[in-house]
Amino acid sequence: MYRYDEFDHDFVKARVADFSDQVERRLAGEITEDQFRPLRLMNGVYLQLHAYMLRIAVPYGTLSSKQMRMLGHIARKYDKGYGHFTTRQNIQFNWPALSDIPAILADLASVEMHAIQTSGNCIRNVTADHFAGAAADEVADPRPYAEILRQWSSVHPEFSYLPRKFKIAVTGAERDRAAIQTHDIGLHLKKNDKGELGFAVYIGGGQGRTPMVAKKIRDFLPEQHLLSYTTAILRVYNLHGRRDNKYKARIKILVHETGVDEIIRQVEHEWQALKDGELKLPEADVAAIQSYFAPPALTARPEGDEAVKLARLDSKSFGDWIDQNVFTHRNPDYAAVTISLKGIGEVPGDATDSQMDAVADIAETYGFDEIRVSHEQNLILPHVARADLKAVYDALVAIDLATANSNLISDIIACPGLDYCALANARSIPVAQEISKRFASLERQRDIGELKLKISGCINACGHHHVGHIGILGVEKKGAELYQVTLGGSADEHTSVGEIIGRGFGPDEITDAIETIVDTYLGIRLDRTEKFLDAYRRVGPAPFKEALYASEAKAA
């Protein structure tokens, strides 16, 4: 894992001191809310419905046990005993008092964490494949590059006041688990035919009120040019991105309105002036950062296959969990484990303080001290010996985190929605809970197969509804909640934006509608191997519309 050097420590410490002083002056009435608001946002402090909310950065979703324990400590001491892991691999606390935030930030700094750039029109936390450094299908670990971007973008003077927020995601595998095509910049780390590392570069992806799939503007950018090329993109955006209209200020609109060819021309032109300058990454620097991410010493544990075989015989639920929540590791003696934060009827992404402590213990005992947060709002243990999987499973059962539903219909992404969020128009969490309960049977979920259901409580799309195989968007209509359904979205290497299927559904209708959609899929699929998304792409919306709306069309 990356460890702070002296500069990082001093930088974060200085920021804590700055912000503590700002909070103190605000509470003393020496600065106004208008003056304070941008300062608190730069430090991850929002005002929501019930209280302030603190969003803490988890760079590229990577946490140590010590850091996870600190999050548990903060939940216990300053909040209400839980935290919410987000679709940007961060964590949010929903109830901190403003007066406690300096102390929280000081606690975070003691474990090399902070809340810097988790809000505001700057480069936000860089996200990455949650299986980075572990996945069998990976070309190289993308996190060193995410860390290089983090260092470069932290309080970058030129890019701290962009037209709008800016999100970068990195993956190191063909199979995109980081949703890079829904980001302002998406980077796919790959090798060319000479075996050199570089990136396919995508720009202009995004969700929100105008969803766009990113456009590939370069098939192979040699790794040493990562910062010069990113700078070139950001310069073009900073100069031409619209500042007159908040809703048209993201780079996706600039790319769309300017045209890809012209954007490429401008970026390349800018890059020519930068590429051989000081932003060119020296090999030694890249290697130095890479060394922080050196994989743990994975000793041979060949007894794993036999251990898993025996444990399966002993416990069907363990077998189900292995089949669903365990991912292939590049070392055949090891596995990457998804800890589902989607227990049936639970709040997607929430974990209690004691669960955080227990996950930290499990990671320490069995997982080389490493934990990841996935953008799908689960936790990951990236390196677990297969021989230890049963022990890990048993430990997760003890804390109610062993639900075997990874990638199934109850593995729902949901934003906090109107239960917490000041921007929301409708609730997300209760909808997720009810759908989860409706499909509680694991057997039924497994029969349905891979199905990514994503719910947002407003058009800002924090719940990624546009790219859900089934997406649900909550809106407010005539003072009541209404849920609009989209089908056919996807956030993988074949990213697509879902299509609205028809009129929306009330809170008491939406779960039935989802069940109708699922039943329709089960009726039309060619066989069990044809996934929901594939079936939808084959037949289109017609049978789903028919099933959802035919009776009312006839009635009319």
Place this chain on the structure above:
Amino acid sequence: MKILTANRLTDGEAVWFAADGTWAETIDAAETVGDKADEARLEAIGKAAYDNNEVVDVNLIDVSLVDGAIQPLRLREVIRAAGPSNRHDLGKQARPAAGAA
């Protein structure tokens, strides 16, 4: 009918302006007003409290009286007054006084 609401500066707690001149932590205590003159008076009180760094995010919101109890018209304000609808153990709804009232 309207009431004046805000969040307290120090801890973000949702509060409502009460007839006794304080910012109450429960909506039941809010002062309801029914005409433009009173609305303007509440707005002025809200602005003064904002300027005085007592509260932030000040808003006049629409309510009605249901069996004598203040009921916001928008769900957003109902949830602000109670707490998360999925966690009855959190927020104002979890406080003993809420049940007694």
